[in-house]
Amino acid sequence: MSTISIIGSGGMAKAIGGRAAKAGYTVEVISRDPAKARALAEKLAAGATAGTYGAAPAGDIVILAVPYASAAAVVAEYGDALNGKVIIDITNPVAPDLKGLVTPAGSSSAQEIAKVAPAGAHVVKAFNTLFGPVLARGGRLDAFIAADDPEAKARVSTFITNIGLRPFDLGGLHMAQTLEASGLLMIGLAKNGAGTFDIALNVDIDSNRLQEGSKMLGNEEIIRELYAAAEGQGTDIEKFVSMFSDEGYMRDVPSGTEFRGQAVGDSIAGLVNAFPDVHRELLNIYVAKNVVVVELAIRGTHKGELALASGTLAPTGKAIDVPCCDVYHLESGKIISFHCYNQPSVMQQQLGVGLG
Ligand SMILES: NC(=O)c1ccc[n+]([C@@H]2O[C@H](COP(=O)([O-])OP(=O)(O)OC[C@H]3O[C@@H](n4cnc5c(N)ncnc54)[C@H](OP(=O)(O)O)[C@@H]3O)[C@@H](O)[C@H]2O)c1
Secondary structure, three states: OOEEEEEOOOHHHHHHHHHHHHOOOEEEEEOOOHHHHHHHHHHHOOOOEEOOOOOOOOOOEEEEOOOHHHHHHHHHHHHHHHOOOEEEEOOOOEOOOOOOEOOOOOOOHHHHHHHHOOOOOEEEEEOOOOOHHHHHHOOOOEEEEEEOOHHHHHHHHHHHHHOOOEEEEEEOHHHHHHHHHHHHHHHHHHHOOOOOOOOOOOOOOOHHHHHHOOOOOOHHHHHHHHHHHOOOOOOOHHHHHHOEEEEEEEEEOOOOEEEEOOHHHHHHHHHHHHOOOOEEEEEEEEEEOOEEEEEEEEEEEOOOOEEEOOEEEOOOOOEEEEEEEEEEEEEOOEEEEEEEEOOHHHHHHHOOOOOO
16 A cells, blocks of 8 residues: 655554554654654554655655644645645644634635645645544544545545545535534533543434435445444444345355345354454445445454354454455445455465465
8 A cells, every 4th residue: 555644743643644554554754853753653563654854755645743833834844845745634723722713714724724835735624523542543433524626535535445434525625614613513522512532523324315315325335334334343234234135145256155135144244253353444446337346355353263164263363364356236226246256265374274
């Protein structure tokens, strides 16, 4: 996977960088204090690096993880070194007394940053509604984004998806004003009604209702929902099965086994039983009309009995990271076929099965 650069080495740099490193990105940490950048890079992952403050960042996406008060100044200081980059502004420009925002009227931190960024850079507002510790803990949280450039927005969406979050597009960069107000909403909620910072904003989508109406979910979103229902943490077999049409089936291509009706859920339940923390990292999603192709990695720890063609394998405690490709056909918002090209031989090798 590609490189992501982060300017800043504080709490948010650690939270986003941690998820990115876990997802396989090479993380470049940049701080005005090189020792702090090195210290965070060492904590993140073996491949993480410390960049040079002020020099062109290695990543095409640069996350600006500094306070609002210095964000625009940092971008201005970088100048052309940020040309061609997608700059993610995560700042919450809240007043110290938390009674309002400190941005100029009718503007936002992201728009102020865009004013000083090089002409070839694109600013995307994201991550500001997520609290660092909540983000760091993992789980599929909703991440809201606003930007003017569709390509920059798509790239950030892919990054967000790859680090295990669900991206929601709010519209153009002017919507950063709303997102920044939402950051304040979260702080107010944490300090008052919720009484804890252990909260996140989530969009509650009733997929059945959306499939009926004009706001029908796109095929990509349906498939993302399907994977979410199959996660080890938060498995929802009933929902998984309901996303198939009556005639819909899942075929495990290596074994040739087909699952229909309720049995579609058995394939998922079997894996969750053997790997309670099973997580499918969606690496790439390709959508062409009613066909969705997903390249993914199936990850988890072997803690329960696993049914193999050769018999039942008792828990080994070993971790798996199995490449896979899934091909879906959909009709009217329902899955009519799911062909899973997984690699049992790779999984068995990782579990030490059949090795001398
Ligand atoms: N904390 C959250 O839960 C949260 C949630 C959403 C959004 N945010 C936003 O995310 C941003 C970062 O928050 P954080 O919690 O990570 O803050 P933090 O832990 O205080 O880290 C801030 C980082 O910015 C650097 N920095 C400060 N002033 C700078 C300047 N003038 N030039 C260059 N670097 C500078 C700091 O470097 P030094 O260590 O050298 O001072 C530090 O690495 C803020 O804008 C915040 O509003 C935070």
